[in-house]
Amino acid sequence: MGARSGSVLVVGVGGQGVVLSSAVAADAARRCGFDVKQSEVHGMSQRGGVVTSHLRYGDAVRSPLIAAGEADAIVALEWSEALRALPALRPGGTLIVSVERILPPSAFLDRLHGAVRYPPIAVGLLRGTVPDVRACDATAVAARAGDRRAMNTVLLGVLSRVTPFSEPAWDDAIAANVPPKALAANRAAFAAGRDLQPDDARPALARVEPSDEGGPARRSAASLEIVDAWCKGETCAICVRSCPEYCLGFDPDAIAVRVTRADACTACGLCELLCPDFAIVVHPAVPA
């Protein structure tokens, strides 16, 4: 990029701050004298509702939407959304992605037949198709900068390396768009993102996970039947946090609950009663 015009696609899921990030970038562009068009598409409001924002800047921008293969950069706040957005990237474009894993409904639906179909976080593999991938764990970086919620601003810091907007313009844009009490953390997050060397972040964070197990949806452990395909994982955690015997935990890779202390389970049934997703069934052991 760096030319007098460009297109940036920002993607993520509801609640991550996609629209705010895009607004900040648009504001920075405006402050540098560009004509700007920014538009957004919301999915369902439920968590996982996908949000996409198109940002186009230049001397005069007519169409507000970025066509396939036209984006100079994609800023993805979530890994699977990055993959879904890839067709929008032009050859030679930049993919800025957080190795964040928030399960949008699409990912759940893909799991219908049991196998976890959430795409493996494999930055290295992506390199083959997209040479310029800048991946980091933006939430971790933001947390270090003072507020994990500023993860979107970390990615803006990364983006600032490939856009022609001046640093003061970015700073003013952040100040103008972010609530005052969160400003310091966002400034720090931006700076951290700007200084991130993609190569620092990638090896530590990128993981290649095997995911082609294709096995049955149900895994039984002790007397619990867990339907991986329906469990919504850590973001829910109702069963894990409600089990009186601390029997349950998460398999970090399977995005599903696992029995971690089978021998302690009393078959009280609470986890089943409280699971909003029909993902746990407690089968009381038949007395021998």
Added chain:
Amino acid sequence: MTELLQGNRACVQAAIASGCRFFAGYPITPSSEIAESMARLLPEAGGVFMQMEDEMASLGAVLGASLAGSPAMTATSGPGFSLMQEHIGYAALAEIPCVVVDVMRGGPSTGLPTRPSQGDVMQARWGTHGDHPVVALAPASVSEIYELTSLAFALSERLRLPALVLYDEVVGHLREPVDPGSLRLSRAERRRPTVEPAAYRPYAPDADLVPPLADFGTGYRFHVTGLTHDEAGRPTEEPAVVGALHRRLQEKVARARDDVVSFAGIGLEDAEVVVVAYGIAARAAERAVTDARSRGERLGLFRPRTLWPFPDVELRAVAERAHTIVVAEMNLGQMLLEVERVVAGRARVEACLRADGTPLTPEDVAHAVASAAGALA
């Protein structure tokens, strides 16, 4: 046997004779007689009458009853018709048969509660958001209220859509001698699935593009939603599925067009000037036309009985022969727009409009025709 029948009462008798077994409504002039007669007559016919808390509730209850298997209707007037639009759209998309009678009064807003108008004809076409086909019938006499109400039931059940009947306060309150026994009753028949419940897909159409409809509570388990859905009734945003659904909704009516669209004509074979009028305005126009013809003037009348779909091909053929079309209606020029669109320059289109709460008169029409002819001369 001939009896002196009021328009609104004829509507009720036709509905019941056509199989209507559920009515829900909310009082509003000038349609209240329909609800009142239903309250008396429907229970005797084994049906259910409900007075609801408003018009949205009325049409909601009608749709619930219809899904449970009862042919059902409601009746209202302008303000209530406005409130019903959301459920008319719901019925169109979810494909639930029902009949909505709108006895038109002067509007907008509370307007002229007791005065006639034809101001709802475009609302009938475009009142709810989104695209959907509309079937709207416009009777001009008490006997026609009887026949077209009956036809509305038949069409709504056959095509799985809300069928609208629009007439104005004057026809609604008109008493004319009619012999219901001699009038045409249309058979309202709902096509129910022939497949096993497990194989039933509520929106998988038959060859006529209309899907059979199972009654709730008869062993068929299915989902009905106002979200755009696939053939199984599941919500979807898949562009191909959404597009196909909308095309089918339009097409199912287009294919049945010849059974839906009708009009009446006088002197169309030789008319140089043709008056287009519907409902009560057509009665005034008819008078003007027959008077003129008795004087040897080549005036004709084109009277759509279906406003929607509009008899466009038929009118276009008329416009090929006539040099002037005069649209006479009791609003500020609503169907006029449609006529201009249909005629598309084949003939001159003039307007004869009245929107002051009084019915159009034969003199209005004669005058408009004369000035149209004068302008031509």
Added chain:
Amino acid sequence: MSGIEYRDRLRRQMLPHILCPGCGHGIVLKALLRAARSLELDWDRTVFVAGIGCSSRLVGYIDGCTLHTTHGRALTFATGMKLARPELTVIVITGDGDGLAIGGNHLIHAARRDVDLTCLLLNNETYGMTGGQAAPTAEPGAISTTTPRGARERSFDACALAVAAGASFVARGATSLPLELDALIARGIAHRGFSFLEIASDCPEYFGRYNELGRGPEMLQLQRRRLDGVDRTLAAKRSLRPRPAEGPPPLRTGVLHERPA
């Protein structure tokens, strides 16, 4: 546990459902299915009707006759259906926005008519579906996208409203008391006449986030603190968030009003 046959009542091919992780509405759906099982309802004579909202989406997952109507108007469809076919069991699912704001008038009149319907109103104090705006049930002070400085209006007491309007069975349940919820729903369905159940449910995605109440587990725990009867199994062993200095008033669950219809 009392059997898992309730799972046969799900449209399994529709799962996982669209609700957010930790959304309380799913807990209500399970309780409803369990209650329906315990009553051995004739599934071919049972109809589920809903309005519009996250709560109303639940009917789409029930493998039965399900009707997803327009915003606020579910009770009107249900009334027509019940009167046209009295042998049907008609169960309505609505939300606090759906049933008390846009559909408030229909609720009042359904209660007044005392038609034999069962109405479950899932109260999460917000409009979840549209992104967390204020609902008429939001307690004063509640933050939402339309009350960024805190709600200032009084909130509805849906149960008191239903009693006043004439409902012959009124109860309040909560997702944090799932077994009691089963039993209440079953009693509501078994009651002849208009049964109204307000069910405290949680929207972690919006209400929880905007009011900093945590996600599903924390909100369930907070909910329990508000209830006068506490599910013993649940209560014992978890460490709870510190009690907020001043919280909303305690909620009474159970059957609040019952008379022969």
